[in-house]
Amino acid sequence: GAGVSQSPSNKVTEKGKDVELRCDPISGHTALYWYRQSLGQGLEFLIYFQGNSAPDKSGLPSDRFSAERTGGSVSTLTIQRTQQEDSAVYLCASSLLAGMDTQYFGPGTRLTVL
Amino acid sequence: AQTVTQSQPEMSVQEAETVTLSCTYDTSESDYYLFWYKQPPSRQMILVIRQEAYKQQNATENRFSVNFQKAAKSFSLKISDSQLGDAAMYFCAYKKGNTPLVFGKGTRLSVIA
Numbered sequence: 001g002a003g004v005s006q007s008p009s010n011k012v013t014e015k016g017k018d019v020e021l022r023c024d025p026i027s028g029h030t031a032l033y034w035y036r037q038s039l040g041q042g043l044e045f046l047i048y049f050q051g052n053s054a055p056d057k058s059g060l061p062s063d064r065f066s067a068e069r070t071g072g073s074v075s076t077l078t079i080q081r082t083q084q085e086d087s088a089v090y091l092c093a094s095s096l097l098a099g100m101d102t103q104y105f106g107p108g109t110r111l112t113v114l
Numbered sequence: 115a116q117t118v119t120q121s122q123p124e125m126s127v128q129e130a131e132t133v134t135l136s137c138t139y140d141t142s143e144s145d146y147y148l149f150w151y152k153q154p155p156s157r158q159m160i161l162v163i164r165q166e167a168y169k170q171q172n173a174t175e176n177r178f179s180v181n182f183q184k185a186a187k188s189f190s191l192k193i194s195d196s197q198l199g200d201a202a203m204y205f206c207a208y209k210k211g212n213t214p215l216v217f218g219k220g221t222r223l224s225v226i227a
Contacts, residue, residue, distance in 0.1 A: 033214055042205060045214040059214070089157060099212055102149070105159035 002026070004106035006092050012112045013082055021077040021109045025094030032075050033103060034067060037089040046090075049075065050097075082113045116141045118208050120218035127196045128226050134181075135191045135221050137206030143167075146210040148182065148189045153220070154202040162204070165189065193223075201225045 005024045013019050025032050034046040045059040049069045060066070064083075069075040079086055089110050093103040118139045127133035139148070150162040165173045165182050172180050177194045193200055203222050207215040 035214075042217040042219040043215070045216075048214055050212065056214075091157075091159065093159070093215075102161055102164060103215060104161070105151075108157045110157075 004092055004094050004104055006090075006106035006109050008109060009107065010110045010112070012114065014114050015084060016081055018078065018080045019082055019111065021079075021090050021111070023075045023077070023092030023094075023106060025073065025075070025092070026104055027073075029094035029096050029104075030072065031095045031097055031101070031103075032069055033093045033095075034075070034077050035091045035093065037091060037108070039088070043091065046077070079111075082111075084113050087111055087113045116143075116208050116210065116216050118206050118216050118218040120204075120206055120221050122221045123219070124222045124224070126224040126226055127193070127200075129196055129198060131196055132192060132194045133196055133223065135193075135204050135206075135223070137189045137191070137218055139187050139189065139206070139208050139216075141187065141208065141210065143210050146208060148180075149207040149209065149215070150178070150180070150189075150191045151205045151207060151217075152200075152202045153205060159205070163191070196225050198225050198227060 007022045030051045033048040035043040037043050047057050047067045049055045064080045067077045089108045091108045093105045095101040095103045146167045148165045152160045152162050163175045179192045181190045203220045205220045206218040
């Protein structure tokens, strides 16, 4: 079946603007994760959703970052009042369950804040 | 907190040769999973191989195999018969229960024709 998809592929925005990044997980996957990959760095966890449970937001770097997941499927990551340090690749992953299941990644959204 | 360390920022290998990428991790848990992901220039993170900590047998996937040393908290990846398409960033990752993956900073592998 189809893999994890993300849109847009690339986003260029001006400092101070809000952006929304979208993730479509693999159908049937109940767990969804957002990670951030800054230039030359590894992946940094942001937030994850498991079914109808309250999301784990422990990785969000500031209150400018928020995410929601509608209907247990599509997720949107919103960054308000973007800063230059927000420039990074934002990766979404999904897994069948949140336990030991393998996470499958989307192609990412490259965000550039000018 | 768990940490994952990849001590080799860059590695290179001749085509058809074998290369080993190192990974160590720190945890007090006994049951967890370890992964190697590959990230080519396309940015797509691709699962290479995974290892369950409770299994003593090392995982293998075609040309890819791991050397899992639980007591030493070491999880190296061996790529045999290296191909040009193996050139990518390789990330080692740790996962325990309902927690997100913890990644190392990656190793950039170059394959020389």
